[in-house]
Amino acid sequence: MKHLAALNTYFLKYKWRLILGLLFTAVSIVFSVFQPIMVRQIFDLLSHNLDEYRLLSDTGLKGAFRADFSRILAFYGVSILLFALLSGFFLFLQRQTLIVMSRHIEFDLKNAIYQHYQKLDLNFFKMHRTGDLMSRITEDVSRVRMYVGPAIMYASRTVFLIVIIVYLMLQVNPLLTLYTLSPLPFLALTIYYVNTIIHRKSEKIQSELSNITSIAQESYSGIRVIKSYVQEEASTAHFQEASETYKQSSISLAKTDALFQPVMALMIGLSVILTIFIGGMQVIAGNITVGNLAEFVIYVNMLMFPFLSIGMVASMIQRAAASQQRINEFLQITPVIADAPSATTxxxxxxxxxxxxxxxxxxxxxxxxxxxxxxxxxxxxxxxxxxxxxxxxxxxxxxxxxxxxxxxxxxxxxxxxxxxxxxxxxxxISYVPQDVFLFSDSIANNIRFGGPGADIQLVQQAARQASVEKDILGFNEGFETEIGERGVTLSGGQKQRISIARALLKNxxxxxxxxxxxxxDARTEKEIIGNLYxxxxxxxxxxxxxxxxxxxxxxxxxxxxxxxxxxxxxxxxxxxxxxxxxxxxxxxxxxxxxxxxx
CATH class of the missing domain: 3.40.50.300 (P-loop containing nucleotide triphosphate hydrolases)
Structure with a gap:
């Protein structure tokens, strides 16, 4: 959890959403636990009144008794339905607060990473592949969102539900509660062991995913070289090799994840069996009622999803921790080139x-x-x-x-x-680099990058000075022509001249x-030099x-x-x-x- 501690600042920022979400969770659970209590009352009512109903079988009061009892059952039935609706309504509010909060945190985290990327110096980008940078701002952030949203939601629901239900069970019969919950220590040990494996495998998978993203990105950018050297098969084989490694690691993680469900189901099944067996003996001994036994069985079934979700939540947390660790590695890098404390204009x-x-x-x-x-x-x-x-x-x-x-x-x-x-x-300063870079946008906007907000007349003037206006006007859409990724639709000379126009517009x-x-070419070079002079x-x-x-x-x-x-x-x-x-x-x-x- 030490890696996830970096997210506490976001929880503090959205504290009211978090608090309301937890409050809605608690209220939803309170309404849901009323249902087994009412089932217990119905069973006890049936048990207490069954003998009395038999005694009235030869009297004229039988019909009136049945009518009164039917009204009581109807009341309980409507009450159970009402509590279920209220529980569902607050469950809806819980998702509206916690899941929406996770989307806000995802938005903030992606922006924080992107802004930090912008601050890092050139040497950083030479040392790290683009695919890895992309993976951390997309895949890793998505996994972190699963922690700040669904994992928090399921974990809080599990904790509240276990605390409230265990308290109610202890009020009924501590001994039966002890037997019912006895499989849980084994469950905790299993979760700890499996989580350690999941964390290690999650880190490996994220690293392999970054590698796949980098290979794909480099292949797309260098597709001309790949085709010209007829290296499609070699490129495909390289990608397949990386994908195969990722697939095997993902399958291995999936197999580990698969341990949770059967182990949880086994523990819950043991709890149900112990509840029925020990509870039946307690009913015979007169320590609890049949209604209490029914109430316990419902409680155990209500605990099934929380305990099953422990594995899911643990997996989410472990994957998020691995991803947040990768994010923190970048966020904690201090740019070498930065404003000095006493920097001036x-x-x-x-x-x-x-x-x-x-x-x-x-x-x-x-x-x-x-x-x-x-x-x-x-x-x-x-x-x-x-x-x-x-x-x-x-x-x-x-x-x-x-x-x-x-x-x-x-x-x-x-x-x-x-x-x-x-x-x-x-x-x-206007700087025209040796390796020209154009954005996937219109020609006008690429030139306007040197002077945001410049009107089209200034853009055209800069293009004219860079001797590229005639080329641009030769396109069907003129200055509004979309040039594709990195200006792929333009020649090398056109890209260079547009880059020069961008610099001239900055003035x-x-x-x-x-x-x-x-x-x-030589003729265009002379023309540009004349304009530049x-x-x-x-x-x-x-x-x-x-x-x-x-x-x-x-x-x-x-x-x-x-x-x-x-x-x-x-x-x-x-x-x-x-x-x-x-x-x-x-x-x-x-x-x-x-x-x-x-």
Whole structure:
């Protein structure tokens, strides 16, 4: 239960629903236990008046006696029906409060997990698979809901019913009560043993379910690769193997669960037999009446469902505990990248200063940047060029504080980014990542993601500046075209340009383009560069690229190699060095002369 203690805050939030639900449960049980009491009174009434009825068989009072007795039986019958209706009504109210409460908690818990996911840093998502994250917010939360709703409801009903019925049984005959309840200690030991097994198997099953979800998610996302390499059978076999493991574990858990029902039924059956046998002897001895015996038999049958539900409730609790443990593992992770207690907001103009920055990726141990020093004045246009793995994208991610350097500091307009509020920092920077991501929505809304609430004229203007408006207008529904998951219906170049339009719509003073023109042709590239040159006139721009934009006049060009700045200067200055930049430029010019573009 220690893992489920995290849910106490939700019980406190919905305490009135919980209290009312428990109250309705108690009232429902009180009305239900009146029924065996009235059955006892009917049996005792029959027993007491049977001999008297026989004595009146030869007199004229027989008819009147029968009529009076019939009215009494009718009264009891109507009373039993009324109590049953009242018990059912409060049972309905019980479900309306406790089950509805569980849905509210489910809603709050899913939102809490989602919001926590949003706060976690980029390294967390690189270390965990998407399928596992999805499983915890769906399957695990659903199992937790079974605890905060049905399990609480059944458990409270069981406790109230056992307490009230055992009290009433003790009032009638303590010895008979002792014999009737004697199988229960064995029941408790069985429940404890089986629950331990269920908890262990539930944790294993949830982990395997996450694995299945991850495999499916990766297969759907990479379906083009699977098909192009004709790996459908291998992919199916991999999924079937994971499904088979999950199936076997689920069957094993189902077999364990199946122990509860027969064990409970056996214990209840023993209680009924003992009640009838010992109770019959007590009736013969004159210690109790026939009505008491009938009352006891009904009580034992009323206890049948509570005791049968013990197994079900225990199973729900064990599964919920396993799921809540998995949820807590994530909720208890503190994001490495977070607002400092003294974090402030600042208006940024685009000045960048990297002071002796060294950064190593935590999940790989690869040092991407080594003692990098860089100054960019507000309004400057800077190109960052280098081989794959030289640290270009890392530089961009440090500027928007996806990571923090292990050494040195990243400054924007004299402010250390670690002392700025993340919302303030990132809202003033447009970042076009290398791996473009588009949402399953309309083209307009994907561009509008850079400026929520922007009117269609601004969206169209941004698309025009990114040289993608003509492509969009060529679709049947224009800007309202649904692009499918991750923009699957678009070409690579169209996706890149829509991502650029999104960044331009944001209209900040600092823009970072991370190799965002790799999928466009030379003619479109020139058009985009021409548009960007005019747009970026008074803005700071950092353009990360693997090729040289000869038509774009950069104030400074940075050449990175193995995490270090090896060359820095203007285009002409770098050509005169006859280094990596000069070599890259010569190779690019040669390819263009031959009609080949990189």
């Amino acid at each position: 600042a208006s940024l103009e685009g000045g960048v200063h990297l002071d002796n920055v060294t950064f190593t990726y935590p999940h790989t141990g690869i040092t991407a940047l080594k003692e990098v020093n860089l100054r960019i004045a507000p309004g400057q246009k800077v190109a960052v060029i280098g081989r794959t793995g030289s640290g270009k994208s890392t530089l961009a991610q440090l500027l928007i504080r996806m990571y923090d350097p292990q050494q040195g500091s990243v400054m924007l307009d004299g402010h250390d980014v670690r002392n700025l509020r993340l919302e303030s920092l990132r809202s003033q 900040p003073d600092l823009l970072i383009f991370d190799d965002c023109l790799s999928a466009v 005019a747009y970026l006139k008074n803005k700071t721009a950092i353009i990360i690229t693997h090729r040289i934009f000869s038509l774009f006049e950069f104030d400074k060009i940075i050449v990175l190699d193995e995490g270090k700045i090896v060359e820095e200067g203007t285009h002409d200055e770098l050509l005169s060095l006859n280094g990596y930049y000069s070599e890259l430029y010569a190779r690019q010019q040669s390819n263009e002369d031959d009609g080949v573009t990189e």
